[in-house]
Amino acid sequence: MEHALLGSPMNLFKQRGEREVVVGNAGVVRILRCGAAVRDLKEGDVCLVFCVGDLDDYGYPRTILGFDSPGTMGVLAKRARFRHDQLIRLPEKSALSLRQWAAFSLRYITAYSNWISASQVWRTQMEDAFPHECHVVGWGGGVSFAQLELAHMHGCPATLISATEAHRTAINRRGVVAIERSSGSEGDERLIAQLLERTGGRGASIFIDNIGANFRLTMRALARQGVITTCGWRENMVFPISRAAECIARRTHVFTHYAPRKHGLEAVEFAEARGWAPDVAAQAFAWEDIDQLASAYINGAIDDYFPIFEVNKP
Ligand SMILES: NC(=O)c1ccc[n+]([C@@H]2O[C@H](COP(=O)([O-])OP(=O)(O)OC[C@H]3O[C@@H](n4cnc5c(N)ncnc54)[C@H](OP(=O)(O)O)[C@@H]3O)[C@@H](O)[C@H]2O)c1
Known part of the structure; x- marks a missing residue:
């Protein structure tokens, strides 16, 4: 929604060319009515919104529901229409609350898919060192938060770099180490020193950079055979790299959507x-x-990576 409001990386309202667009692609819904051909869902089911739009021949999304997929209606609508493959039925009597599933639906699934690619790619060269020597590091953000906990659950040492104390406390509670981010070259040098210390001098094995604000530091902190992985861009869309240095260090770059x-x-x-x-x-x-x-989220005034809004009462 932030990308939609800021019109970056594209003005989706112009691109879609529709009279009205309802955005919103993370949430939980209850089915009121099903089309006659739907076999796997029924009225009353509570589902997570699985926000794919148009898919390629192998099932990977090209566009996103409630965002750049033409004709789709996002979760800001009080009632909306979805294709059956845009919903995933939630487990009955789930141990997680509907609010947790709502927060989960976009960022956790993105994190999961990115982790599958990034971890498998790292293992093609470093299988014997997985998971204990696979140091996973990420700049802040809800997707990184989710992915670092997932890495930790798979036995990898994981580190979040965050400027916000509440985020550092929250990730510490999940068993992931947090390092403070501060601006300026002194802050960068301190951060590099902390990361090298934490990784036995080798650097990050997998660096999750969905932000792009400090790509130079990300590359400096990446180990040999390292994987830089991303699903997003907050500040810079184009990253300059030295092809020779990347070849010699046998690094891999992973991009997922x-x-x-x-x-x-x-x-x-x-x-x-x-x-x-x-x-x-x-x-x-x-x-x-x-x-x-x-507006508060865009301006950094919300300390919580996962604020929840309620369109209808559950
Ligand atoms: N392709 C996909 O399917 C997909 C899915 C989800 C998200 N994304 C994209 O991924 C990006 C991140 O999304 P998100 O939801 O994880 O992020 P988010 O929660 O919106 O990220 C905000 C956080 O980024 C960190 N940050 C902001 N400016 C920074 C800077 N200059 N240097 C370092 N860190 C900075 C801050 O964390 P601290 O306060 O903790 O430092 C801030 O709280 C977005 O561009 C988003 O669109 C893509």
């Missing part, structure tokens, strides 16, 4: 079995306050 359905289903199953989900605040933002929430 949301997830194929197989990863969505696996992520939900893993989350239910292992309790892999964010803590969410007891209070949800009301429908009328969503625009304030959006």
Whole structure:
């Protein structure tokens, strides 16, 4: 939604060319009515929104529902219409709350899919060192938060770099180490020294950079055979790299966009079995306050990676 409001990386309202667009691609819905051809879902089912739009021939999303997929309606609608493969039925009597599933739906599934690619790619060269010497490091953000906990659950040492104390405390509670981010060259040198110390002088094995604000530092901190992995871009879309240095260090670059359905289903199953989900605040933002929430989030005034808004009462 932030990308939609800022019109970056594309003005989706112009691109879609529709009279009205309802955005929003993370949430939980209840089915009111099913089309006659739908076999796997029924009225009353509670589902997570699996926000794929148009898929390629292998089931990977090209576009995203409630964002750049033409004709789709996002979760800011009080009632919306979805294709059956845009919903994943939640486990009955789930150990997780609906609010946790709502927070899970976009970022955790993105994190899961990116982790599958990044970890497998690292293992093609470093299998014998997985998981204990696979140091996973990420800049802040909800997707990194989810992915670092997942890495930790797979036995990898994981580190979040964050400027916000509340984020560092939250990730520490999940068993992941947090390092403070501060600006300026002194802050960068301190950060590099801390990362080298934490990784036995080798650097990060897998660096999750969904932000792009300090690509130079990301590359400096990456180990040999390292994987730089991303699903997003907050500040810079173009990263200059030295091809020679990357070849000599045998590094790999991984890019992913949301997830194929197989990863969505696996992520939900893993989350239910292992309790892999964010803590969410007891209070949800009301429908009328969503625009304030959006501006506050963009301005960094919300300390919580996973604020929840409520469109309809559950
Ligand atoms: N392709 C996909 O399917 C997909 C899915 C989800 C997200 N994304 C993209 O991935 C990116 C991250 O999304 P998200 O939801 O994880 O992020 P987010 O929660 O919105 O990230 C905000 C956080 O980024 C960190 N940050 C901000 N400026 C920074 C800077 N200059 N240097 C380092 N860290 C900085 C801050 O964390 P601290 O306060 O903790 O430092 C901030 O709280 C976005 O561009 C998003 O669109 C893509």
